[in-house]
Amino acid sequence: MLKTLIAIVILSGSISAFAEDMESTVTGTMPAEKESAIKESKLRAGLMTGFNSPKGDVRTTTEYGVTTAFQPFGAFGFGIDAQNARLEDQNKNRRTTIMVNGLVNGDLPVLRHSYAGVGGGPVILNGKVNWGYAPIVGFDVPFNQKAHDFISLGLTAKYLINPNTPNSLSAAAALKYWF
Numbered sequence: 329m330l331k332t333l334i335a336i337v338i339l340s341g342s343i344s345a346f347a348e349d350m351e352s353t354v355t356g357t358m359p360a361e362k363e364s365a366i367k368e369s370k371l372r373a374g375l376m377t378g379f380n381s382p383k384g385d386v387r388t389t390t391e392y393g394v395t396t397a398f399q400p401f402g403a404f405g406f407g408i409d410a411q412n413a414r415l416e417d418q419n420k421n422r423r424t425t426i427m428v429n430g431l432v433n434g435d436l437p438v439l440r441h442s443y444a445g446v447g448g449g450p451v452i453l454n455g456k457v458n459w460g461y462a463p464i465v466g467f468d469v470p471f472n473q474k475a476h477d478f479i480s481l482g483l484t485a486k487y488l489i490n491p492n493t494p495n496s497l498s499a500a501a502a503l504k505y506w507f
Contacts, residue, residue, distance in 0.1 A: 370398060370399045370400065370507075371396075371397070371398050371399075371506070371507040372395075372396065372397050372480075372504045372505065372506045372507065373394070373395070373396045373504065373505055373507075374394070374395045374396070374502045374503055374504030374505060375392075375393075375394060375395075375502070375503050376391075376392065376393045376394065376395055376409070376411065376484065376500040376501065376502040376503075377390070377391070377392045377393075377500055377501060378390070378391055378392075378484075378498060378499045378500025378501055379391060379498065379499060379500075380411075380413040380415075380423075380496050380497075380498045381496055381497045381498070382415065382493075382494035382495065382496035383494050383495050383496065387416040388416075389413050389414055389415060389416050390413065390414075391411050391412065391413035391498050391500060392411065392412060392413075392500075393409060393410050393411030393412060393500070394409070394410050395407060395408070395409045395410075395484070395502055395504070396408055396409075397429070397431060399431075399433065403432055403433045403434060404430075404431070404432060404433075405430075405431045405432075405433060405443075406428065406429060406430050406431065407428075407429045407431060408426065408427070408428055408429070409425075409426070409427045409429060409447065409484075410424070410425070410426045410427075411424070411425050411427075411498065411500075412424045412425075413498070415453075415493075415494075419454075421453055421454055422453075423451060423452070423453045423493060424451075424452040424453075425449065425450070425451050425452075425460065425488060426449045426450050426452075427447035427448060427449045427460075427462060427464075427486075428447060428448060428449050429445050429446070429447035429464055430445050430446055430447070431443045431444070431445035431464070432444055432445060441467055441468040441469070441470065441480070441482075442465075442466070442467040442468075443464075443465070443466055443467070443468075444463075444464065444465045444466075445463075445464045446461065446462070446463050446464065447461065447462050447464055447486065448460065448461040448462070451488070451490045451492075451493060453492070453493050456492070458490055458491065458492040458493060459490070460488050460489055460490035460491075460493075461488075461489055462486040462487055462488045462489060463486065463487055464484065464485070464486045465484075465485050465486075466482055466483055466484035466485060466502070467482055467483060468480040468481070468482035468502075468504060469481050469482060470506075478505055478506040478507070479503070479504070479505055479506070480503075480504045480506065481501065481502070481503055481504075482501070482502045482504060483499065483500070483501055483502070484499070484500050484502050485497070485498070485499045485500075486498055
C-alpha cells in the first residue's frame with residue numbers, strides 16, 4: 329500500500345511538471361531595471377573619507393581626499409587620487425599621497441560597478457618625497473532617482489607600500505559625480 333501511494337505521488341508530480349504551456353507564462357509587474365548612467369559616463373570626480381591603518385607604532389587615523397578618473401575605452405581607465413592623513417605617531421606627521429591609477433572596471437554578479445587596479449606616485453611626509461605603490465579595489469552603487477542619475481556612493485580600499493613610511497591599509501567611502 330505504501331509503495332503504491334509513493335508511486336502515485338511521484339507519477340503525478342512528473343505529469344504536472346510537463347503540463348504547463350510555455351506560451352501562457354505570466355510576466356512580472358515590476359518595471360524593467362533602469363540602465364545606470366555609470367556605464368555611459370566616462371569621467372568622474374569625487375570626495376573620499378575613511379580610515380588609514382598603518383603597520384607599526386602608528387594608530388589608525390582618519391583620511392580624506394579627492395578622486396578623479398577617466399575611462400577612454402572599454403573597461404580600462406586611469407585616474408588620480410590625492411589623500412591626506414595625520415599619522416598618530418610621536419611627531420604627529422601628516423602624509424599626503426598622490427596616486428596615478430590604472431583601473432579595470434567590471435560587473436561582478438554580486439558587486440556591480442566594481443573595479444580593481446594598481447596605483448603609484450609620490451608620498452610626501454615632512455617635506456620629503458618618497459615613491460609608493462598600492463593595489464586598489466572598490467565598487468560604486470549608483471543612485472537611480474531621476475534627480476541623482478549621475479551620483480554614486482562607493483567604497484575604495486588600497487594597501488600603500490612605501491619603503492620609508494609605514495605601509496598602510498586605507499578604506500574610504502567615496503561620493504562621486506559622473507559627467
